[in-house]
Amino acid sequence: MPLDIVRISATSSPAPGVRVQPTLTKLVDTSTCIGCKACEVACQEWNDLPPEPTVQSGTYQTLPATTANFWNLIKFNEYEDEGRGALEWLMRKDQCMHCAEPGCLIACPAPGAIVQYSNGIVDFQQDHCIACGYCITGCPFDVPKFNPGTRRVYKCTLCVDRVSVGLQPACVKACPTSCLQFGTKEDMLEVANTRVGQLQANGFAQAAVYDPQGVGGTSVITVLTHGDRPELYGLPKDPHIPAAVRLWKGPLKWLGNVAMAGGLAAAVVHFVRFGRKNHVEADESSAEGRS
Amino acid sequence: MTSRSIVRYDFRERIVHAVAGLSYVYLLLTGLAFWTPWLFWVAIALGGGYVSRMLHPWAGLVFAAAVSAMYAQWRREMRTTPEDRAWRQAMAHYIKNEDRMVPPAGRFNYGQKTLFWVMALGAVALLLSGLVMWFVASVPEGFLVVRSLATLVHAVAALVTIGGFIVHIYMGVAVVPGGLSAIVHGEVTEEWARRHHALWYQKSGKFKGQSREVSGN
Numbered sequence: 001m002p003l004d005i006v007r008i009s010a011t012s013s014p015a016p017g018v019r020v021q022p023t024l025t026k027l028v029d030t031s032t033c034i035g036c037k038a039c040e041v042a043c044q045e046w047n048d049l050p051p052e053p054t055v056q057s058g059t060y061q062t063l064p065a066t067t068a069n070f071w072n073l074i075k076f077n078e079y080e081d082e083g084r085g086a087l088e089w090l091m092r093k094d095q096c097m098h099c100a101e102p103g104c105l106i107a108c109p110a111p112g113a114i115v116q117y118s119n120g121i122v123d124f125q126q127d128h129c130i131a132c133g134y135c136i137t138g139c140p141f142d143v144p145k146f147n148p149g150t151r152r153v154y155k156c157t158l159c160v161d162r163v164s165v166g167l168q169p170a171c172v173k174a175c176p177t178s179c180l181q182f183g184t185k186e187d188m189l190e191v192a193n194t195r196v197g198q199l200q201a202n203g204f205a206q207a208a209v210y211d212p213q214g215v216g217g218t219s220v221i222t223v224l225t226h227g228d229r230p231e232l233y234g235l236p237k238d239p240h241i242p243a244a245v246r247l248w249k250g251p252l253k254w255l256g257n258v259a260m261a262g263g264l265a266a267a268v269v270h271f272v273r274f275g276r277k278n279h280v281e282a283d284e285s286s287a288e289g290r291s
Numbered sequence: 292m293t294s295r296s297i298v299r300y301d302f303r304e305r306i307v308h309a310v311a312g313l314s315y316v317y318l319l320l321t322g323l324a325f326w327t328p329w330l331f332w333v334a335i336a337l338g339g340g341y342v343s344r345m346l347h348p349w350a351g352l353v354f355a356a357a358v359s360a361m362y363a364q365w366r367r368e369m370r371t372t373p374e375d376r377a378w379r380q381a382m383a384h385y386i387k388n389e390d391r392m393v394p395p396a397g398r399f400n401y402g403q404k405t406l407f408w409v410m411a412l413g414a415v416a417l418l419l420s421g422l423v424m425w426f427v428a429s430v431p432e433g434f435l436v437v438r439s440l441a442t443l444v445h446a447v448a449a450l451v452t453i454g455g456f457i458v459h460i461y462m463g464v465a466v467v468p469g470g471l472s473a474i475v476h477g478e479v480t481e482e483w484a485r486r487h488h489a490l491w492y493q494k495s496g497k498f499k500g501q502s503r504e505v506s507g508n
Contacts, residue, residue: 010328010331011328012328012329107442109324109325109326109328109331109340110331110340111328111331111340128340129341130334130339130340130341130343130344131341131344131345132325132344132424133424133427133428134325134442136427136428136438137424137427137438137439137441137442138439142432142435145428146428151341151345242436242438242439243439244436244439244440244442244443245439245442245443247443248439248442248443248446252443252446252447252450253326253327256326256446256450257327259450259454260450260453260454260457263453263454263457263458264457267457267458267461267465270386270461270466271461271465271466274386274387274388274466275388275466276388276465276466276467276468277388277390277466277467277468277487278388278390
């Protein structure tokens with residue numbers, strides 16, 4: 001796997017990856033999701049995660065949000081379209097988006113704790129994690145979740161262990177309506193755009209593919225019937241790595257390093273030029289009548 | 292030569308300063324390890340990244356407590372006085388070690404007072420932002436921008452205090468002979484007091500009767 005690593009957290013050397021692979025992508029078509037939650041079960045089963053007690057919040061949603069032990073959550077949002085006089089049930093798959101420019105990885109200070117493979121999968125290596133939570137800060141989708149027991153952060157792996165041996169992710173395998181599909185990003189975009197065309201021809205003029213370019217595009221793309229308003233589904237409209245994180249990891253880092261090195265250099269120069277406060281000179285000052 | 296010694300820092304002041312200084316150095320080293328991968332080896336040397344990250348916030352609480360105690364004990368003496376304004380005017384001379392051109396200072400000169408306030412305000416910013424970073428997963432939805440702002444504030448505040456820290460250590464250890472010994476042992480010679488803090492020497496050192504005979508310089 002090291003040959004696949006194209007980006008690695010907190011490492012001063014170049015990433016070791018040399019393999020070129022097509023970007024792989026999971027397509028979520030919300031218009032054909034029936035809310036069966038087979039994907040949630042498949043995720044728990046394949047990853048063999050500890051059971052998470054469900055929370056009844058008055059809808060079919062299993063939990064209020066994903067957790068460290070529950071990486072794939074179908075979110076159920078009710079939407080009243082007053083123009084059409086229709087009540088819609090908007091289901092959406094909440095999970096790691098596997099950003100091309102991952103804010104978690106960029107924020108991470110632990111060498112090798114977060115890696116990005118050449119197929120686009122962003123993966124946490126919990127054995128290198130130092131439990132700082134910077135990835136939680138860096139993620140524009142609030143995906144990484146902290147497990148207080150192990151003091152490590154977890155999220156969807158896009159079933160990297162299945163994908164790397166040629167299988168599709170467990171959730172995709174389990175989906176009974178094929179609203180989940182998996183393939184190269186090129187292929188998935190083609191399928192998604194075809195579907196968007198069908199939806200637009202059938203009364204959903206605003207249908208669109210959610211593949212946010214603010215994070216360089218994602219390896220989980222979603223067909224939204226209300227593509228102009230992703231926030232109806234609980235998705236950020238135009239997600240970016242938080243500006244403060246970009247500033248901190250970008251210009252501030254250079255400014256800070258130069259300032260710290262400059263401070264040390266200034267001390268050396270000052271010492272060589274002016275040296276210690278001289279007692280002889282102080283004697284002169286007292287001789288000149290001070291005090 | 293024989294010189295009389297006077298108390299500059301009592302035991303309470305010295306222990307508070309020592310706790311603040313040692314906790315700050317630990318925070319600086321571990322913080323720099325999280326700041327850049329080039330210095331992550333420092334965290335390894337201090338017990339590993341996980342241990343460094345685990346202890347960093349607790350050391351932060353110790354530092355915050357020490358700075359609070361320092362604030363309580365020194366804040367009155369750290370107010371800017373008219374003498375300080377004169378001293379500030381002549382600061383370039385002080386930097387160039389032309390001390391005969393520098394007006395006499397009180398117990399703390401204007402530079403020391405500035406450092407005190409930089410560290411006090413920096414500690415407040417570091418504590419508040421650090422608490423958000425410590426409990427980052429508990430930041431409620433709708434306030435998520437607080438997470439990244441806290442991280443940025445923490446980094447900026449840390450850099451500002453590092454600037455103060457570099458000057459402070461350099462001055463105390465390298466430039467002002469006797470400075471380090473004063474904060475460690477608490478005593479200075481009358482000569483030292485007269486040369487570096489003449490107003491303080493006139494007001495207290497000479498009259499409080501704390502002096503005793505010691506030999507050497």
